[in-house]
Amino acid sequence: MEKINLAKKLSTFNDYFNPRIAGELNGQHVKLVKFKGEFVWHHHDNEDELFYVVKGSFDMHLHDKIITVNEGEFLIMPRGIEHKPVANEEVEIMLFEPATTVNTGNIENELTRKELKHI
């Protein structure tokens, strides 16, 4: 059993939209990821996702609004809702979601990451 320091773990990688697994509990993963730029519109059929901003901020685009999520805030994205994260500047995020979650949900493209590293 070891504690995890988010800043230290986040300093070990520099690529975007490529989540790492930092913990696992109750069939859920804790992931760390950096966003910069625009992701793809997608949804998850069976998974709700939590986005907690460790550093920076990003805009969660929904079809009817945009929610800006700042440092120290989280947003829960219910299953089935189309969304697209956009980060004008680099943002550091902690995700809580089922271990089954694939980052691009119902879409498979060059941004899809299926075999995540543990850090």
Added chain:
Amino acid sequence: MEKINLAKKLSTFNDYFNPRIAGELNGQHVKLVKFKGEFVWHHHDNEDELFYVVKGSFDMHLHDKIITVNEGEFLIMPRGIEHKPVANEEVEIMLFEPATTVNTGNIENELTRKELKHI
């Protein structure tokens, strides 16, 4: 769908060892809680728990060691492991755990909280 600001939510209460529910996803709760002082030795038969320190620090006592968890760090406590949180000063914590989790686990005493408020 609304984002949650941890500091704002944590400023709405001042009692200790009394978790509030700040979010729910995939059968899990996100809880916010303040600790100060010594909790009770306990374990959870069926739930793993995540303790993320938003502000301050605390000591997680295990039977064979003590782990100090500081701001920006998390610790996952696997089911079945006896533990006792101790906070010399006030600490603000985000918990991520199954909705079934009771704070004192296998123990029922004056610290037990079963009907948690949503904030």
